[in-house]
Amino acid sequence: MKFPIKLLVVAVAISFTACKGGDKKENKNENKTEYADAGNDDANEIVEYNNVLVSLTDQNNAYLKRVDENLQKISKALMNPDNRFAFMGIVSPYSSSSFSHSKLKPETPPSALSNDDQKYFKENVAGLNETLAKIKDTYKTLDDYIKAEDWKDDKSAKGNKLIDSIYSMSKTYYTYDENLLAKLEVIGDDAERIVLKTHPLKEYIFAMKDDRKAAGDFNKLIIGTKNFKADEGKIKSAYESLTAQNTKHTDMDAPDAAKFPSKDGSFKTFNESFKDYLIEAKKAIRDA
Known part of the structure; x- marks a missing residue:
């Protein structure tokens, strides 16, 4: 069976995490990474980059949720194309660009991160963006296919193939997504504990x-x-x-x-x- 493209879509701007300031004291008993002893400025920069990436993934997840909802409707419609109402109510998903005051961009990790971690984030963000672009292009092809009613010519064959392709690409997308969030979980947690030690x-x-x-x-x-x-x-x-x-x-x-x-x-x-x-x-x- 096909599970939804992504179960978790908490498309909320988590403004709690976008905080500054904190305690500069070291906490050597809870070291997890080289960033657990980072200075407050570096910690703030890492937290800010964390927020930028989370904002990107939340924005993408919101779009992919809409895609998934449409794919489920389209899949059912392609199984019963003779129903003249089958494709009604399917609105093309939109992808909004999130506004950020941060100077940091997902594609450019901060210098507060090690060279290896900067390389890791650059590679996975690039993979994330490239895969999402392919999903959008493939969905556009599917959308054109439905609007042109080409399913009448091939008995829904191409439509079903395009749906399977999007699901397959979504797995690749979320591999990059999980890679990024897993790395952020540790790095960002260490940095936030420095910044937020005294935060109310x-x-x-x-x-x-x-x-x-x-x-x-x-x-x-x-x-x-x-x-x-x-x-x-x-x-x-x-x-x-x-x-x-x-x-x-x-x-x-x-x-x-x-x-x-x-x-x-x-x-x-x-x-x-x-x-x-x-x-x-x-x-x-x-x-x-």
């Missing part, structure tokens, strides 16, 4: 980081399974843990709206988005 919202920031990590791990588990029946117990157990984590974080008191304007709403929105993700995950488990 750190418990909320790390609650959301924990949710992102847990959801990413669950994506790998459910999308990567080759034998759902064999992995069913492990998958359902992981889902229950996700649900419990969401309940725990939803029950947290929201940030003080008077002291931190809009942060209370952002935190609540994130938790609601995570709950939407849980619904999609549950549907995927049921379908499997």
Whole structure:
């Protein structure tokens, strides 16, 4: 079966993570990488780059979710093309460009990162962008195919082939995506712990980081399974843990709206988005 292109689409601007300042004291007991002892300026630069990349992947995920929703509709329509209403309500997905005040760009990692890590990010961002461009081009071909009603000539053969191609490319895309986020998880976490050591919202920031990590791990588990029946117990157990984590974080008191304007709403929105993700995950488990 085909799982959704991406289960996790928390397309929320996580403004909590875009913070500056912090404590310059070292924390040598929690070293994970060479960045755990970074100076405050380097840590801020790494955090800023983290935010830029997360913003890019969130923007792409929002687009790919819309593509996936359309592919599911188109796939059903191609199986029943004689239904004159089959292709109605399918709107071409749009890809918006996120606005950023940062001088950093996804394609240009900061000098605060080692040469090896800069090379790693450059290569994976390039792969990410190139694959997304191919997905967009292929979807455009599919869209033209549907509008021209070419499915009448080949009994939907090319349409189904294009859909399979997009799903295949999406797997490549999310390989790059997971590579980037996995690297950021460690590097960004070390840098953020330096910057956020005394930040009043750190418990909320790390609650959301924990949710992102847990959801990413669950994506790998459910999308990567080759034998759902064999992995069913492990998958359902992981889902229950996700649900419990969401309940725990939803029950947290929201940030003080008077002291931190809009942060209370952002935190609540994130938790609601995570709950939407849980619904999609549950549907995927049921379908499997």
